[in-house]
Amino acid sequence: MTLFGYRLPMMSSLIVWVILWEIIGRLELLLLFPPFSEVILALGDVLTSSSFAEAMRITAISYVAGLAIALVVGIALGFLMGLVPTADKMLNMWVNTFLSAPLSALVPVFMILFGLGTPTVIVTVFMFAVWIIALDTRAGVQNISPSLIEMSRSFGASRFERFKITLFAALPEILAGVRLGMIRGVKGVVIGQLLVSIIGVGALFSLYQQNFLMAHFWALVLLLFTLALTFAEIVARFEKRIEYYAGARS
Amino acid sequence: MTVALAADNTAERSVPKPTNPIIEVRNVSKVYGGAVHALDKINLSFETGHLTSLLGPSGCGKTTLLKIVAGLLQPTDGEILVKGKKVTGPGPERAFVFQDFALMPWASVLQNAAFGLKMQGVGKAERLEKARHYIGEVGLAGFEEKYPHELSGGMRQRVGLARALAVDADVLLMDEPFSAVDEQTRRKFQEDLIRLREVENKTFLFVTHSIEEAVYVSDRIVMLSPRPGRISEIIDPDIPDGISPDELRRNGTYLDTVEEIWRSIRKYVE
Numbered sequence: 001m002t003l004f005g006y007r008l009p010m011m012s013s014l015i016v017w018v019i020l021w022e023i024i025g026r027l028e029l030l031l032l033f034p035p036f037s038e039v040i041l042a043l044g045d046v047l048t049s050s051s052f053a054e055a056m057r058i059t060a061i062s063y064v065a066g067l068a069i070a071l072v073v074g075i076a077l078g079f080l081m082g083l084v085p086t087a088d089k090m091l092n093m094w095v096n097t098f099l100s101a102p103l104s105a106l107v108p109v110f111m112i113l114f115g116l117g118t119p120t121v122i123v124t125v126f127m128f129a130v131w132i133i134a135l136d137t138r139a140g141v142q143n144i145s146p147s148l149i150e151m152s153r154s155f156g157a158s159r160f161e162r163f164k165i166t167l168f169a170a171l172p173e174i175l176a177g178v179r180l181g182m183i184r185g186v187k188g189v190v191i192g193q194l195l196v197s198i199i200g201v202g203a204l205f206s207l208y209q210q211n212f213l214m215a216h217f218w219a220l221v222l223l224l225f226t227l228a229l230t231f232a233e234i235v236a237r238f239e240k241r242i243e244y245y246a247g248a249r250s
Numbered sequence: 251m252t253v254a255l256a257a258d259n260t261a262e263r264s265v266p267k268p269t270n271p272i273i274e275v276r277n278v279s280k281v282y283g284g285a286v287h288a289l290d291k292i293n294l295s296f297e298t299g300h301l302t303s304l305l306g307p308s309g310c311g312k313t314t315l316l317k318i319v320a321g322l323l324q325p326t327d328g329e330i331l332v333k334g335k336k337v338t339g340p341g342p343e344r345a346f347v348f349q350d351f352a353l354m355p356w357a358s359v360l361q362n363a364a365f366g367l368k369m370q371g372v373g374k375a376e377r378l379e380k381a382r383h384y385i386g387e388v389g390l391a392g393f394e395e396k397y398p399h400e401l402s403g404g405m406r407q408r409v410g411l412a413r414a415l416a417v418d419a420d421v422l423l424m425d426e427p428f429s430a431v432d433e434q435t436r437r438k439f440q441e442d443l444i445r446l447r448e449v450e451n452k453t454f455l456f457v458t459h460s461i462e463e464a465v466y467v468s469d470r471i472v473m474l475s476p477r478p479g480r481i482s483e484i485i486d487p488d489i490p491d492g493i494s495p496d497e498l499r500r501n502g503t504y505l506d507t508v509e510e511i512w513r514s515i516r517k518y519v520e
Contacts, residue, residue: 150322151352154340155366155417168356 034215039222042215046223051204058200062118063189066125070181074130075174078137082170088138099131103188107195117199121192128188129181136177140170179235186228265470265484268297272420272453273319278328280314280479287478288314291328294472294481298420301447301454303464303471305511307518311479312457313349313425319455320346320423332421342370345414347424351406353398359385360394362409366417377416384412387449389442404435415446421453428463440467441495461515465489465507466498473511476518483514 018036025035046052077095081088107124114120144166152165167174193202201224208217273296280289288311296302304312317323319330321340330337332344340346345366353362360378363385367377385394388408398406407427414422428436444467447454458464464471465487475482487507489498498504 145350145352147348147350147352148354150317151346151348151365152369154320154322154344154346155413156340156342156369158369161369165354168354171356 031212032214034218038215039218042213042219043222046204046216046219051207052220055200055204058118058121059189059193062121062192062200063125063185066122066188067129067182067185069122070126070129070133070185071178073126074133074177074181075137077130077134078174078177079141079166081134081138082141083166092138095131095134098127099135103127104191104195107192110192111196116196120196121189121200124192124195125185125188128191129185132184133174133177133181136180137170137174140173140177141166143173144169175239179239182235183228183232186231190224190228265486268295268300270298271295272298272333273455274331275315275319276329276331278315278318278325278330280311280318280323281326289318289325290478290480292479292481296421296453296455297470298453299451300469301456301467303456303458303468304474305458305461305464305471305515306474306479306482307476307515308459309479310474310476310518312459312474314479315474316423316425316455316457319421320344322346342417343419344421344423345417345419347407347410347414347422347427349426349429351398351403351410351430353406353409355398357397358394359390359396359398359401359409362398363412363416366413370417380416381412384416385409387415387446388412402431402435404431404439407431407439415450419452421455424454424456426457426459429459436463437495443467444495461508461511465504465511471511473514485511 021033022036024030025033025038077091081091081095103124106127107120110120110123110127114123148165148169149162152162157165190201193200194205196202197206201220204220205217208214208220275292275294278289278292279287281287292315304315306312314323318325319332319337321337321344332341354365357365360381364377364381367380372380382394385391388411390405390408390412393401393405398409401409407430411427428439431439440463443454456464456467468487471485471487472481473483473485474480485507488503489501489507490503493501
């Protein structure tokens with residue numbers, strides 16, 4: 001981007017917003033918006049606090065656990081739907097419903113079923129991630145070129161070898177599903193913890209809000225945004241490395 | 251082209267029955283969905299060591315017949331014998347070359363060419379050596395470590411051919427192998443196929459919809475007519491031995507045979 005002939009560095013639009021935030025904060029119009037400089041100062045506070053470290057630990061554990069279950073169940077479900085037409089007919093509607101349903105509304109139900117703790121958050125991550133993984137896997141399995149399967153049969157491939165070929169051939173779609181599932185899982189872990197609100201970042205958010213520590217509150221929001229963005233970027237990089245043959249399939 | 255035949259240029263031609271057939275098609279019918287008669291009581295045999303083309307307009311069941319011989323499709327009725335044994339599924343004495351190449355995009359040229367051997371349980375060192383040999387044979391030496399998407403269509407089909415050759419099957423079943431490559435590559439391919447036949451002692455079954463291609467490469471052409479798929483005519487192109495590709499394309503018998511086949515096929519096109 002250039003302005004009056006000068007090349008502006010990347011993210012310079014952010015600076016404009018930051019300045020605007022600082023001004024509004026300094027005017028003390030709203031309790032909700034402390035000046036940006038205060039938020040930055042609070043950032044150090046939040047990062048070094050032991051409760052933040054603990055929140056991150058719990059968040060990581062519930063995220064990884066929920067996602068791991070979602071991967072296993074989602075890919076298995078996708079294969080089932082992709083390979084067995086009857087299963088597809090029975091399940092497709094439900095999977096699509098859950099994919100687009102506002103799952104946050106179900107979190108209170110999970111709380112009743114799984115208690116006010118990590119299990120509920122794990123289930124929330126699972127529910128956010130699993131459906132897109134299943135649907136993308138299904139699409140991948142269904143889009144395999146029939147001649148690749150005929151090829152493996154004609155050269156005498158065993159059942160296991162044929163399954164391996166199906167898996168590899170569907171891998172680009174499966175990985176796209178995994179990437180979307182991972183990103184949705186981040187939403188799941190935050191929403192789950194916010195609603196349970198006595199563990200992880202959810203507990204921190206309630207703590208800051210109840211004590212009117214708005215600078216800390218915003219610092220935590222910024223941290224979570226940055227973490228989620230960095231995470232999505234890492235997954236996207238990883239996906240690019242295997243993308244080369246997705247575009248080259250014939 | 252070794253088959254000699256009275257070329258009297260009349261529609262009533264008789265062709266000799268194979269004396270040493272490797273494949274026998276007996277009374278084979280294929281009905282799709284209870285209504286579409288793709289093949290109707292086909293009786294046919296293929297001579298060992300010959301290249302036979304199945305030629306016909308689209309919908310005549312030529313690919314269906316080839317896939318039944320391959321064991322990839324089950325006939326509704328009738329049976330196939332390969333070397334005297336009834337076909338129940340794919341077998342190591344038959345190798346298939348696919349119209350759309352059917353290469354594994356995640357595997358290198360070498361791994362793709364060695365796939366059939368791997369499925370047969372051949373040890374790694376041996377199968378890679380064999381695959382390397384046939385990659386050279388089809389003119390792809392130096393491309394062993396490339397991936398399919400780095401190759402042109404013609405080169406991809408050469409990998410498919412190397413894969414089929416490497417398993418050392420007696421019969422090579424080729425389903426319109428050159429239809430997805432451009433015209434120049436196609437001509438080169440046909441010439442290579444003829445040369446390959448002199449090196450490899452194999453029987454070829456070749457499905458094509460190109461009359462020129464069939465006349466150029468075949469010992470025998472089996473013409474099928476559509477709906478229901480039946481044998482309409484069998485022709486042995488009487489093309490002189492040892493003729494160069496350039497001479498052949500201007501050869502009178504070659505041109506006459508192409509014309510004759512066109513005349514008998516055109517009624518299905520119009």
